[in-house]
Amino acid sequence: MESVVAFSALAAGIMIGLGALGAGVGIGILGSKFLEGAARQPELVPMLQARMFLMLGLTDAVPIIAIAFAALLMFANPFLGQVG
Amino acid sequence: MAAGSPAEYISHHIQNLTWGKHPDGTWGFAHGPQEAAEMGFVAINVDTMFWSLLTGVVFCWLFRKVAVSASVEKPSRWQHCVELVFEMVVGSVRDAFHGHNKIIGPLALTIFVWIFLMNLMDLVPVDFVPYVSHLVGIEYMKMVPTTDVNATFGMSLSVFALMIYYGIKVKGPGGFLGELAFHPFGKALLPVNLVLETVSLIAKPLSLSLRLFGNMFAGELVFVLIAALVPFWLQWALSVPWAIFHILVITLQAYIFMMLTIVYLSQSHESHDSH
Numbered sequence: 285m286e287s288v289v290a291f292s293a294l295a296a297g298i299m300i301g302l303g304a305l306g307a308g309v310g311i312g313i314l315g316s317k318f319l320e321g322a323a324r325q326p327e328l329v330p331m332l333q334a335r336m337f338l339m340l341g342l343t344d345a346v347p348i349i350a351i352a353f354a355a356l357l358m359f360a361n362p363f364l365g366q367v368g
Numbered sequence: 369m370a371a372g373s374p375a376e377y378i379s380h381h382i383q384n385l386t387w388g389k390h391p392d393g394t395w396g397f398a399h400g401p402q403e404a405a406e407m408g409f410v411a412i413n414v415d416t417m418f419w420s421l422l423t424g425v426v427f428c429w430l431f432r433k434v435a436v437s438a439s440v441e442k443p444s445r446w447q448h449c450v451e452l453v454f455e456m457v458v459g460s461v462r463d464a465f466h467g468h469n470k471i472i473g474p475l476a477l478t479i480f481v482w483i484f485l486m487n488l489m490d491l492v493p494v495d496f497v498p499y500v501s502h503l504v505g506i507e508y509m510k511m512v513p514t515t516d517v518n519a520t521f522g523m524s525l526s527v528f529a530l531m532i533y534y535g536i537k538v539k540g541p542g543g544f545l546g547e548l549a550f551h552p553f554g555k556a557l558l559p560v561n562l563v564l565e566t567v568s569l570i571a572k573p574l575s576l577s578l579r580l581f582g583n584m585f586a587g588e589l590v591f592v593l594i595a596a597l598v599p600f601w602l603q604w605a606l607s608v609p610w611a612i613f614h615i616l617v618i619t620l621q622a623y624i625f626m627m628l629t630i631v632y633l634s635q636s637h638e639s640h641d642s643h
Contacts, residue, residue, distance in 0.1 A: 341624040345575075349582035355589050359378050360401065 285367055292361050296354035303347030310343045374596040381494060381592045382585075384413040384516055385508040399507065413516055420513035423485040431481070453481060457626065464630045467637025469534070472630065479523070480626040486513045487584055487618035491611055494591045514584040514621075517577070524577035527629050531572070535636035572632055576625065583621050587614050 318336045322329050356362070379401065386404040387397050388411025397414075398404035404411065434450045443451075457477045465472050489512045501509040513519040535544045548565045549558050587610075594606045 337620060338624060338627055341620045342579075344620075345579035345582060345624075348586050349578050352582040352585045352589075355586065359375065359382065359589075 285364070288363050288367050289361070292357045292363060296357045299350045299354040299357075300347075303350035307343055307347040311340060314339055314343065377596045378589075378592055380508070381498065381596075382510065382515075382589065383508045384510050385415040385506060386411050387414045388412060397507070413510075413518060415508070415510050416513045416516040416519050419489060419511055420482075420486055420519055423489070423513070424482055427478070427481050427485055453477070460627060461630055464627065465634045465637075467538070467634060469633070469637065471530075472633055475530075475633075476626050476630055479527075479629055480622050483514065483523075483580065483625050484619060484622040486519070487622060489513070490515075490584060490588055490591070490614060490618060494588070494595050512584055512588055514580055515588045517581045520577035520581040521573075523580075523625075524573040527576065527632065528573035531632050531636045534633060538637050572628075576628055580621050580625055583617055587617055 314336060318332055321332050383401050383404070385397065386407060387395070388404075388407035389395055390403070391406050398407060398411070430446070431450060434444075434446050437444070438447055454477065457480055458473065461473050461476050492511060497511050498509045510516065532544075535547075539547065548569070549562050551561055551565055553561055590610055591607060594603055594610070598606060
């Protein structure tokens with residue numbers, strides 16, 4: 285029982301942390317490339333902005349899904365039911 | 369409502385109002401997550417159905433009202449809003465959809481506005497509706513339909529069915545299966561192609577629904593966490609910035625769901641015979 289709780293807490297922390305790490309790097313690269321493109325060709329900004337937000341949403345989704353599953357582990361842990 | 373520990377409060381707020389068949393054969397509402405889980409498949413989340421249908425009716429009513437009373441000389445404020453949304457959706461469809469299909473425009477508009485309205489329920493304070501429904505004797509009330517994985521999977525599986533239907537209709541059964549079997553590596557590596565293409569086909573509705581669900585569930589959970597752990601006189605300091613940020617998230621998620629639907633359906637209208 286205790287070890288299940290402890291490992292679930294660890295798993296939740298790792299899920300949130302690694303997800304945030306990857307998405308942070310990814311969104312940073314995305315934003316920097318967008319600024320480069322906008323500085324080079326300012327007339328393309330509206331088109332680039334729509335694409336950037338689309339990619340932002342796609343990139344953002346992965347850590348958010350990880351956070352949702354981590355929250356599931358934190359508040360409604362399904363493994364506790366298996367312990368009994 | 370405020371009674372109990374933070375963990376009880378949170379698990380109460382992420383529990384749907386489930387109506388279904390109890391293991392002993394009687395029908396009724398589940399009292400708690402355990403009973404809801406025991407019902408298994410023969411159960412329906414009444415709150416999800418109610419709020420999603422309500423927002424759907426609001427969407428149809430509003431857009432119909434604007435369309436009927438549209439005027440060139442004196443456009444109303446609502447007409448401006450609806451035209452703004454409409455032009456944005458039409459522009460996205462023109463940019464991303466390269467087939468000929470009348471259903472795609474209305475579909476994209478419905479998906480965008482409906483998901484946006486369902487996500488918008490997230491900005492209603494977390495205890496507002498559950499408290500009122502508690503007063504009239506309803507035990508659980510989860511307001512945001514898109515925080516229920518059943519609702520998002522319902523939508524993404526509908527899109528998936530349309531993808532397969534139009535894939536078969538446009539390319540023929542042979543063309544559809546041929547795309548699954550011969551596409552990335554040619555005829556020599558048929559089993560590898562089949563596995564790869566099937567996985568990427570199934571990943572589409574899965575990621576579509578889990579993306580929307582994950583975003584909305586995590587967002588709702590942050591609101592609930594703030595309400596559960598922060599003293600009531602300080603809650604606005606955290607929940608107001610999060611709500612403002614969340615306006616971006618709910619619009620972005622509705623836009624992404626719409627955009628990916630258009631892109632996926634566009635893919636199923638294009639044949640890859642040249643490969």
